[in-house]
Every structure is written in C-alpha cells, then in structure tokens.
Amino acid sequence: MGSGNSKPTGDITEHVFSADAPVRLSGTLVDSLQKNTHTDSVRAKQHELQYQLRLTSELEKLRNQEAEKLAKLYDTVSSEPEEPPEPSLAEKLSDATSSSATLSEKQRQKDMSRDVVTKEIEALKKKLEARKKLEQVDPALNKAKEDVITCLRLNDRRPLDCWQEVETFKREVGRLEKEFVERTIR
Numbered sequence: 667m668g669s670g671n672s673k674p675t676g677d678i679t680e681h682v683f684s685a686d687a688p689v690r691l692s693g694t695l696v697d698s699l700q701k702n703t704h705t706d707s708v709r710a711k712q713h714e715l716q717y718q719l720r721l722t723s724e725l726e727k728l729r730n731q732e733a734e735k736l737a738k739l740y741d742t743v744s745s746e747p748e749e750p751p752e753p754s755l756a757e758k759l760s761d762a763t764s765s766s767a768t769l770s771e772k773q774r775q776k777d778m779s780r781d782v783v784t785k786e787i788e789a790l791k792k793k794l795e796a797r798k799k800l801e802q803v804d805p806a807l808n809k810a811k812e813d814v815i816t817c818l819r820l821n822d823r824r825p826l827d828c829w830q831e832v833e834t835f836k837r838e839v840g841r842l843e844k845e846f847v848e849r850t851i852r
Contacts, residue, residue, distance in 0.1 A: 744780060804842055810835040 764772075814835050817828035 804838070807835075807838040807842060810838045 810831070813831045814828060817831045818825055821827045
C-alpha cells in the first residue's frame with residue numbers, strides 16, 4: 667500500500683491487443699467508423715441536452731397545471747360571497763341607539779368587497795401621485811451644492827479645505843428657509 671502513484675502519469679500509453687486469429691472487418695464498417703465524428707463526450711452532451719429539454723418541458727407542464735389550479739381556487743374564493751355573521755345582542759343594541767350617519771358608515775364597511783377596496787386603493791394612489799408635484803430646486807442652491815461636491819472630490823484627503831464652499835451652501839439653505847417661513851406666515 668502506498669508504493670504506487672495515486673495519480674496517473676502524464677504519459678499516455680496505447681494498449682494494443684493482438685488476436686490469435688486475424689480479425690476481418692468489412693470495408694464499409696471500417697469506413698463508417700472512421701467517418702463517424704461522434705465521440706463519447708459528444709454523445710454525452712447530446713444526451714444531457716435531451717434530458718434538459720425533457721425536464722424543462724415537464725416542469726413547464728407542471729407550472730401550467732399549478733397555475734390553472736391556482737386560478738380555479740382564486741375564482742372560487744373571490745366568487746363566494748361571504749355570509750355575514752349574525753350580529754350579537756350588543757351590536758343590535760348599539761345599532762338601535764346610534765345615529766344614522768354611524769349606521770350608514772357601518773353599512774358601507776359591511777358592503778366593501780375586495781373589488782371595491784381595490785378600486786378605492788387605486789383612486790387614493792392617483793390622488794397621491796397628483797400631490798407629488800415638487801418645486802424645482804433653487805439654481806443658486808444647486809450650484810452651491812455642486813461646488814461642495816466638486817471641492818470634496820478634489821480634496822478627498824483634506825475635506826476641511828472646503829469650508830468656504832460649505833459656508834456658501836449654508837447661506838443658500840438659510841436664505842431658502844427664511845423665504846419659506848415668510849411665505850408660510852403670510
């Protein structure tokens with residue numbers, strides 16, 4: 667044990683088998699073997715590709731089946747109307763003593779379905795997007811900001827050399843704050 671090499675040597679040796687009787691192969695067989703370009707690795711790659719194609723098609727078939735099942739379940743769940751539970755005695759008493767506005771709000775909440783809620787959410791999103799109109803940044807402030815960034819990039823080892831640009835930026839921000847306060851107070 668251990669006297670032989672565990673790794674094969676770099677020299678490739680050829681094994682030649684000699685037969686006791688002469689082997690005769692037809693010329694067509696020899697020609698077809700010589701013309702055949704398919705090696706074991708090529709055949710293995712072809713088999714691997716066939717396996718992958720078949721596996722992909724089976725997975726796609728399973729995905730489609732699961733998607734159909736999910737769609738059926740989704741349709742059954744969304745189409746089944748929820749049966750409202752029987753109101754308790756406390757709810758009946760509170761309904762009897764509450765105002766009509768409270769009763770109408772309570773009825774509106776009961777009538778909400780998934781579709782109604784989805785429509786309300788979309789309407790609220792549109793309102794929010796309409797409110798997102800921001801004012802344009804003041805050009806002087808934008809220039810001061812760019813000056814600070816440029817200075818910090820040039821003096822990346824000595825950021826304290828940018829104190830003048832920072833002071834200019836602070837002055838611009840202070841000016842905008844003052845203008846905002848004046849607009850708000852008026």
